[in-house]
Amino acid sequence: MKIIFLGAPGAGKGTQSEIVSAQYGIPAISTGAIIREAIAKGTEMGLAAKVFTENGELVPDDVVIGIIKERLSEDDCKNGFILDGFPRTVTQAEALDAMGVDIDLVISIEVADKDIVKRMSGRRVCANCGASYHIVYKPSAKKTKCEKCGKRLSIRSDDKPEVVLERLSVYHERTEPLKDFYKNKGKCVEVQGQEILDDTTALVRQQLEKAFGK
Ligand code: ADP
Ligand code: ZN
DSSP states (O other): OEEEEEESTTSSHHHHHHHHHHHHTOOEEEHHHHHHHHHHHTOHHHHHHHHHHHTTOOOOHHHHHHHHHHHHTSGGGTTOEEEESOOOSHHHHHHHHHTTOOOOEEEEEEOOHHHHHHHHTTEEEOTTTOOEEETTTBOOTTTTBOTTTOOBOBOOGGGSHHHHHHHHHHIIIIITHHHHHHHTTTOEEEEEOOSSHHHHHHHHHHHHHHHHOO
């Protein structure tokens, strides 16, 4: 099972891919999370990526393609994987093809721009373990602390309203064309992102059952 989640920033890709990962026992790979971890650790790649993410821009293709190549070669990807946040450009999608990766299903989670802006203002993340929450839609059981590791939650630096607008415009310009890229291969389905997280999960599950029969 090789699955891609597409969608605007904050559409719910990360949340849904974690759920699908737990359900099918395949890893969820988030380039955003890998990049944030590298920034937090202050690695060379992290330092190079920092300015791009802070301005709501994409990290250069060769950097993320390198990250993904390495990650997909790991053992736990043998039976499949879920990609969250990759590919984000046609160049990245072509690189995936060139690696010989045959994607089975692309699920695009559709959320209107005005709803995205609303959602992002409530997003909270754990800088320690990468878990993601929302003050209304997906609150932590430990309130202002991470329910997984107990560390205090924070607002992502790129979730500031002006940066969110930039990320949205980058999404429409660079990433949205991937829907046609994969539709032309007969692999892309759209799911309407719902206000209630579980409702989106139910729609995602329908598509997975249709594609994989389980
Ligand atoms: P979101 O989906 O909420 O925008 P992510 O966590 O997926 O956030 O990504 C955060 C940031 O990391 C992006 O705004 C971008 O700067 C960088 N990034 C993540 N994935 C990619 C990618 N595939 N290509 C280029 N940049 C990326
Ligand atoms: Zn945590």
